[in-house]
Amino acid sequence: MNKISCIVAGPRGKMGSEALRMIEKDDTLELAACIDRKHEGERVQDIDGLPSMGAIIYTDAEICMQEVEADVLIDLTTPEYGYKHTKLALENGIRPVVGTTGFSDDQLSELRQLAETKQLGAVIAPNFAVGAVLMMQFSKWASKHFPDVEIIEKHHDQKLDAPSGTAAKTAQLIQEEREEHKQGHENEKETIEGARGANYDGMRIHSVRLPGLVAHQEVIFGGLGQTLTIKHDSYHRESFMSGVKLAATEVMNLDVLVYGLEHLLD
Template identity: 60%
Template sequence: MMIKIIVAGPRGNMGKEAVSMIEREADFELSAVVDRKYDGIMMKEAEGMASLQVPVYKDIDKCMKEVNPDVLVDLTNPETGKMHLRKALEHGVRPVVGTTGFTDDDIRGLTSLAEEKQIGAIIAPNFAIGAILLMKLSKMAAKHMDDVEIIEQHHDKKLDAPSGTAMKTAQLISEVRDEKKQGHPQEEEAWAHARGAEYEGMRIHSVRLPGKVAHQEVIFGGEGQTLTLRHDSLNRTSFMPGVKMAVEKVMKTTGLVYGLDQYID
């Protein structure tokens, strides 16, 4: 079955990779793209886009009505991603959203809407298969070593901190780990936030530097030993197998799924 896809954010680094991946897949069809700058032209006429005879829309509602896609792949930013996800569900289009920054209230509201519409939706904090395995391995390790800190590193254009991957990792660890204060009981920060963000006693540190793509370490400490799990995305092609999997899975899913870890044993 051919899956008709629209991509929001086709000029971004991730969007460009997604467009290329969709063009390579025999069962995927790139039907249109949604862009905040260009409207009413073909991609090949727009600066910074692939040279394709595919229409560009600025209005996502108009795009969905005229194109009638199966799936929206959104690779924009947190606020736009939230809005596009909701609009996709309202139009009966299955969204795959790769932006982060969704609150628990956002997730609950969108879950209800997906269930009401009886279609699938996926929010993926990270599309890299290795990063998903890192999350699952971290949950496994936390059953046996419950002192843990997370260090995530990303490019300096990333808007949110900590990353969605770090947050999802901490949430998965918390499912098997009791909340506990780590470090010295009388620990004090000479400089505010030196110990990073805190989630149920775990410390999460965010690094933002040019030259980085997406990197995460999860460090466990125990009596006389440490365990470090690390994943590095060296370029954005590392995310495309996960995007492909998400598009295929969302067609068979009902309701909202948060994180591709639910699809990997």
């Protein structure tokens, strides 16, 4: 069985470097190249803190994808670069697996159409931790019975987007089951703007950013005389790697863009 050849974008990031270590240990994946803002022409093994791998680093994503034969792009960068890299990958016949959040609806629509035109699989996942995906699905189910809900997501203080893609995805899933309505007192007033968090379809989303955190979310449902809390915590970024591997494997069997890891789970 041939190994799945991967390009990793963002190899020096915390998620990207974890993906390299996952590929290094895996028997079904291999590293073809990396895309980074620095270190043009150097090898991964020459960069402090990265695994001993001989793949070459490119600073120009387009040149990388034109010169390197690869099956899959694993992108764990930022929304700006993630969108550009995903589009370039599809245009060059490479299947993207993207853990970057913050895509707009228009960008997702464009990428879906491009994947369909090229008949190439693509996976964009707000969260690659299987436990987080289950948390989102459980929350969707619970919202049928508990329509009053608030979401609290907590991440490290270097995260660029708020709310997180996981929180936004959770809210979208709940929206599918819950009728929009305003929560709290009808005459509620914020004495400090933003105190009640973001308003999404009548439910509230709160974002916490602190050093020491990785990725955490709790979805709190309220009902008469009771509350229900569904919570997930990622304490280390290796928690995301089983989902990355699953997506990199399953994307080879797709010919459309899939948004959300839940579509790849049994």
